[in-house]
Amino acid sequence: MRVALDAMGGDHAPAVTVEGTVEIVSEYDDIEVILVGDESHLKKELDGKRYPANRILIKHASQVIGMDESPTVALRKKKDSSIRKAVELVKNGGADAVVSAGHSGVAMATALFILGTSKGVDRPAIAAIMPTLKGPFVLIDAGANVDCRPENLLQFAVMGNAYCRSILERPEPKVALLSIGEEDTKGNELTKEAFKLLKEADINFTGNIEGKDVFAGNADVVVCDGFIGNIVLKTSEGLAEAIMKMLKREIAELTTGRVGYLLMKPALRNFKKKTDYAEYGGAPLLGINGTCIISHGRSTSKAIRNALRVAAEFSKKKVYEIISEDISNLHAKERTVVKV
């Protein structure tokens, strides 16, 4: 598998993008990475590092997109940006997948514009993997679309279902709709209409799920509007950080705390490992013609390494083709229903 990496994207690029690349190619024989970005800068970063040289390539791109740029302007004016060049490699067959930790709005817009949406998909969506007591679940849409229609939520459910089967390897994922009550009459206009569509779809739809049950691990796929998904994702991240800080502060105030802390440190470390976004590397944009993984702007080299691994796996398992097939089955069913 050959992955194109937007080597200039992210708060700590290109140091961490190059570092993560060296890690992944040293570990996996079947992964090649094309670093896309300023050639001289990237060569300098690679300098002195040991790695299988034939599996790290460089593709020069003269421009970089800043975190505060507008997606439309970036698309129109920066045709030689690292993200655009990386996506173009997927389009023209030079790479199997693309990874970016840069401006996520720009990465999404570029992937959408260059690769296009899969046939039958109205709106591509971001699928984020989140930890729970019983293992991870898929949150979709985690932020690609605000102001959705019920039909969009149905497609998110179908795409999330396909993703969960392929990547989390759960044969019949429990798909739930995020709402404010379990009964089908609870929710806002959007979720009440979406509920009716999901009930009829060819997925294991388990009904509404409330916020309090999401982290108990009762669903494999949680479906929502991208505005809400993004708020849930970011709030959870912020809360988990705040909890760890508050706990550490309480511990520091104890006389026995220091000893207790040292004794418990491995537990805190394991916990952090299980809940760290970096473990999952990034979130795919589902519903486009190709594999595109969006990583956190704050990505560390570990996050980049994992994103590259996810991209290769995603591409190897042809997840986007499976999604395409499921969406076309959905439409075939819709046509049958209309006929009858």
Place this chain on the structure above:
Amino acid sequence: MRVALDAMGGDHAPAVTVEGTVEIVSEYDDIEVILVGDESHLKKELDGKRYPANRILIKHASQVIGMDESPTVALRKKKDSSIRKAVELVKNGGADAVVSAGHSGVAMATALFILGTSKGVDRPAIAAIMPTLKGPFVLIDAGANVDCRPENLLQFAVMGNAYCRSILERPEPKVALLSIGEEDTKGNELTKEAFKLLKEADINFTGNIEGKDVFAGNADVVVCDGFIGNIVLKTSEGLAEAIMKMLKREIAELTTGRVGYLLMKPALRNFKKKTDYAEYGGAPLLGINGTCIISHGRSTSKAIRNALRVAAEFSKKKVYEIISEDISNLHAKERTVVKV
């Protein structure tokens, strides 16, 4: 202050409602509680307990609303329910405030129906207090309204601002709008329109706040649609619980964990105290003619005790009158703007 308590409402009523009542009247000389519910049942619960007898009264109500009943049916058919009788006491001057840990939809609908909305308020909203690294903030609306209009969000902001000044005693609260980016162009249709209205309002509006910053304590009042507010509230509650369980599990797996856990227990206890919903007792329904505190269905006696304290304080400070005044100032300003 005299508080009417829906003594039959909540998962553990009337044991915890009676227990919480005994606690609060034993502690505060100026609080009286009217227990509303099945008289013989309540007398039995009080039996053998020591408390200042002249400050706990009983008002009989023959019916109880179950957690699965519909608000409209409950309002129409159960005219002798404990929640309705309790709210009626506020209406006819027999009590200054009402507290219920029963079916929150029924409690809200009953308060709204019997007491009515304050002049100028289109939609009453629930204000929940949530902990952060720098102290608590107010989340409004935490679940009373789904499908809001921008004008509703403006009123939530004004009500939350008044509540925060009065109860959290912050003279000029920082009011922020929950969205998916800090810039005013980020968000969905609702928040983008609401942003314009909030910018013009006579409050200290600090712009959009992202999910990740909510628990850092950067805002005193966070404004959102009730569907999202409820999901944020419940997701946070669920996540905090899941994190503590996951941490305990990691600790249990360590050989040194048991000792470390014992040494750190006071820190965990302090943390729990600071983040426990029971500390805040309940959330007021703002924008109605009277004081109504909605408590968690799972309320413990401590939560009930605190809800009764909050209700008394809320009523003593005449918070609902302050809100009424702020809302009427808002409309006066709107009229001026239209005139010019």
